[in-house]
Amino acid sequence: NAGVTQTPKFQVLKTGQSMTLQCAQDMNHNSMYWYRQDPGMGLRLIYYSASEGTTDKGEVPNGYNVSRLNKREFSLRLESAAPSQTSVYFCASSVRSGGSTDTQYFGPGTRLTVL
Amino acid sequence: GENVEQHPSTLSVQEGDSAVIKCTYSDSASNYFPWYKQELGKRPQLIIDIRSNVGEKKDQRIAVTLNKTAKHFSLHITETQPEDSAVYFCAASRNNNAGNMLTFGGGTRLMVKP
Numbered sequence: 001n002a003g004v005t006q007t008p009k010f011q012v013l014k015t016g017q018s019m020t021l022q023c024a025q026d027m028n029h030n031s032m033y034w035y036r037q038d039p040g041m042g043l044r045l046i047y048y049s050a051s052e053g054t055t056d057k058g059e060v061p062n063g064y065n066v067s068r069l070n071k072r073e074f075s076l077r078l079e080s081a082a083p084s085q086t087s088v089y090f091c092a093s094s095v096r097s098g099g100s101t102d103t104q105y106f107g108p109g110t111r112l113t114v115l
Numbered sequence: 116g117e118n119v120e121q122h123p124s125t126l127s128v129q130e131g132d133s134a135v136i137k138c139t140y141s142d143s144a145s146n147y148f149p150w151y152k153q154e155l156g157k158r159p160q161l162i163i164d165i166r167s168n169v170g171e172k173k174d175q176r177i178a179v180t181l182n183k184t185a186k187h188f189s190l191h192i193t194e195t196q197p198e199d200s201a202v203y204f205c206a207a208s209r210n211n212n213a214g215n216m217l218t219f220g221g222g223t224r225l226m227v228k229p
Binding site for chain 1: 116119121149158160164204206217218220221222
């Protein structure tokens with residue numbers, strides 16, 4: 001099993017450009033998450049998807065959109081990138097949809113720089 | 116919402132000494148407390164977790180304690196080794212029907228000097 005994979009690993013954008021970060025998991029997990037990690041800080045939840053077909057806002061959703069394409073894939077889109085979105089983005093997944101507290105497994109991250 | 120504070124932000128110890136990292140949380144409904152280790156340029160990896168129905172959990176050289184009344188939990192690493200050097204994050208979450216929404220502390224950079 002590859003676990004949680006993310007593409008691309010690195011990306012440089014100009015202000016105002018758009019892009020989509022891809023995430024996939026092969027562990028048959030129901031829940032998936034997007035976090036951002038700024039230098040010297042902890043991770044902050046952007047959006048999550050408790051199950052296929054559902055998405056909800058996390059702590060810092062402004063400027064982002066998500067799509068739960070199917071059970072395996074959860075993408076994060078920046079419609080008009082801003083320098084404040086320069087960060088490392090991590091995708092994660094966990095087994096169950098809710099009513100429980102499951103381990104989250106993280107992908108390797110995407111390092112995004114917005115000029 | 117939940118707020119998790121973590122101390123200290125940096126910790127330097129001699130190889131073989133113990134290290135303790137402390138976290139406090141604000142939401143009394145939180146019932147799951149994982150600890151992640153993140154090496155430079157790598158993904159966070161779970162090292163230990165504790166649920167609110169227990170007060171302590173051990174796994175070889177690492178242990179976590181939880182005080183629900185005081186709303187704080189701690190990570191203890193004994194006999195530290197240079198490979199323990201990393202950033203450690205605590206987190207807290209509670210049961211809900213929308214998945215496991217973790218709130219992370221700000222991290223502790225642990226340096227183990229050989």
